[in-house]
Amino acid sequence: MARYKSARVGERGEPKPRCCVCGSEDVCAKIEGKFYCYKCGSRIIVEHSRRIVEELVAKYLGEKLLTQDDPFNWGGG
Numbered sequence: 291m292a293r294y295k296s297a298r299v300g301e302r303g304e305p306k307p308r309c310c311v312c313g314s315e316d317v318c319a320k321i322e323g324k325f326y327c328y329k330c331g332s333r334i335i336v337e338h339s340r341r342i343v344e345e346l347v348a349k350y351l352g353e354k355l356l357t358q359d360d361p362f363n364w365g366g367g
């Protein structure tokens with residue numbers, strides 16, 4: 291008489307997500323399919339938003355500076 295106690299198959303073999311930067315198991319964010327711990331995740335977000343700001347500055351302020359022929363033209367000739 292084979293009696294199987296509810297075999298818990300499939301409950302193991304579930305890998306714990308780890309931070310892809312420092313390898314910490316204390317994962318709290320998933321960014322672009324990768325896991326990050328709080329420390330690395332927040333750093334990624336800060337650097338990402340800083341890059342966006344820098345692109346905007348280069349795009350708008352850079353063009354503005356280029357379109358001004360001489361921002362320090364004092365009219366002396």
Ligand SMILES: [Zn+2]
Pocket residue numbers: 309310311312313314326327328329330331
């Ligand atoms: Zn980390």
